[in-house]
Amino acid sequence: MLIIENESHTPLHVSLLETIVNEHTQKEVELVFINSADMHALNLEHRGVDKTTDVLSFPIDDFPHAPLGSIVINYEYAKEKALALGHSHEDEITLLFIHGMLHLLGYDHEVDQGEMREKEKALIEQYALPKSLIVRTEEA
Template identity: 50%
Template sequence: MIELDNRTSLQIDTLVIDAIADSLTKKEIEFILTNSDEMREINKTHRNIDKDTDVLSFPYEEMPMSPLGSIVISSSHVEAGAKEFGHSTDDELTLLFIHGVLHLLGYDHEVDNGEMRKKEAELIEKFNLPKSLIIRTQG
């Protein structure tokens, strides 16, 4: 289940991201959609990186009944990515959400042998998202 906190004017359809989350976990996920200024501040505070970014994931400590974690996505990156790659903002948001939820589940593309990218591609296929999103995950 997604607990959405949309702090922007970007209108989003949560039907697909709800289905993706439900297919991967029964735990609640906090999902914050925010602007680039707040994203930069969150990144600086929690990762000591003073710049805006597209998606951040914060896993919660594993306890009975605890949510899986929080995913924070920058609306400006959603809009820019959709424009750059020629697909809808919902598709871009979904790709970033998939990336974030896989991090919450313990995947890490920086140290694995392509497992996270493979899982992203599987989810893109399973939920009939644009094939162009698969190419991006292989980069």
């Protein structure tokens, strides 16, 4: 189940996001949208990184009936990135959601041997989306 907090009225592929959740977990996933300034504060507080970012994931310790966790997306950053890369805002949000979802599922591209990158690429191909966050980062 997907719970969405979208006070920013960010355009979404809601049915696709729900499909992604339902294909990977029976647990609830929360999706929250915040602006760049709030994301900067969250990134500093939780990761010690003094800048904004595009997506953060907050897994919840596993216990019966617990949600999987929360995915927080910087809607301003996503809109800018979509414009710069020439694809839709909805596609950019979906890419960021997939990235965040994989983190909730336990993948970590910062320490793994490419497993998250491969899983992300497979999902992006499955859903016919533009290049992934990891692939873009590796190319930069």
